[in-house]
Amino acid sequence: MPLILASASPRRRDLLARIGITPDAIDPADIDETPLKAELPAAHARRLAAAKAAAVAARHPGATILAADTVVAVGRRILPKAEDAATAAACLALLSGRRHRVLSAVTLVDAAGAARHRLSTSVVAFKRLTDAEVAAYLAGGEWRGKAGGYAIQGSAEAFVRFLSGSHSGVVGLPLFETRALLAAAGHAAG
Numbered sequence: 001m002p003l004i005l006a007s008a009s010p011r012r013r014d015l016l017a018r019i020g021i022t023p024d025a026i027d028p029a030d031i032d033e034t035p036l037k038a039e040l041p042a043a044h045a046r047r048l049a050a051a052k053a054a055a056v057a058a059r060h061p062g063a064t065i066l067a068a069d070t071v072v073a074v075g076r077r078i079l080p081k082a083e084d085a086a087t088a089a090a091c092l093a094l095l096s097g098r099r100h101r102v103l104s105a106v107t108l109v110d111a112a113g114a115a116r117h118r119l120s121t122s123v124v125a126f127k128r129l130t131d132a133e134v135a136a137y138l139a140g141g142e143w144r145g146k147a148g149g150y151a152i153q154g155s156a157e158a159f160v161r162f163l164s165g166s167h168s169g170v171v172g173l174p175l176f177e178t179r180a181l182l183a184a185a186g187h188a189a190g
């Protein structure tokens with residue numbers, strides 16, 4: 001049965017390829033990603049992954065749909081996706097010298113329309129960032145479109161003093177959880 005990746009993120013496509021899965025189609029959900037009032041980070045990631053999968057499933061009856069959502073959180077606070085340098089700078093100021101969580105929720109809707117969910121939680125600790133490090137990182141542009149204003153798959157990995165959890169989950173698609181969901185729906189991963 002066809003597999004649809006409900007994501008505009010090229011990182012998610014590349015991560016899937018690492019376990020030998022090429023989706024038959026890519027159909028981004030394009031839903032409203034605004035957090036609800038007082039919504040906690042894990043609930044937010046779960047809700048958005050489920051909503052992306054449901055929106056795309058409605059367009060592809062009988063297909064398997066895979067969707068994910070990644071959230072960077074400091075305590076109960078959800079950091080924005082950085083679309084401009086000022087937002088990225090504010091995120092980096094918050095992350096400098098402390099630990100944060102990265103929550104990646106994955107939803108798979110099977111051919112019969114049943115949804116299954118998994119959540120990956122990672123803890124990441126950044127070094128204390130100097131003004132020069134922040135300025136250089138902002139100039140590099142890797143933060144654009146990234147939750148929390150950084151991409152661990154790029155130069156920001158050099159800021160990471162400690163990581164516990166799932167590296168692929170921080171990048172956007174936790175491969176352990178994704179493989180389990182795909183296998184349960186009859187899609188063999190490498």
Ligand SMILES: Cc1cn([C@H]2C[C@H](O)[C@@H](COP(=O)(O)OP(=O)(O)OP(=O)(O)O)O2)c(=O)[nH]c1=O
Pocket residue numbers: 006007008009011012028029030033052068069070071072081102145146147148150151152153170171172
């Ligand atoms: C923390 C972190 C996030 N990110 C990215 C992954 C996601 O693309 C993005 C979080 O936004 P998401 O809303 O999870 O995903 P998206 O809007 O890019 O794509 P779609 O909703 O269509 O699936 O941040 C990294 O690439 N590296 C990182 O280290």
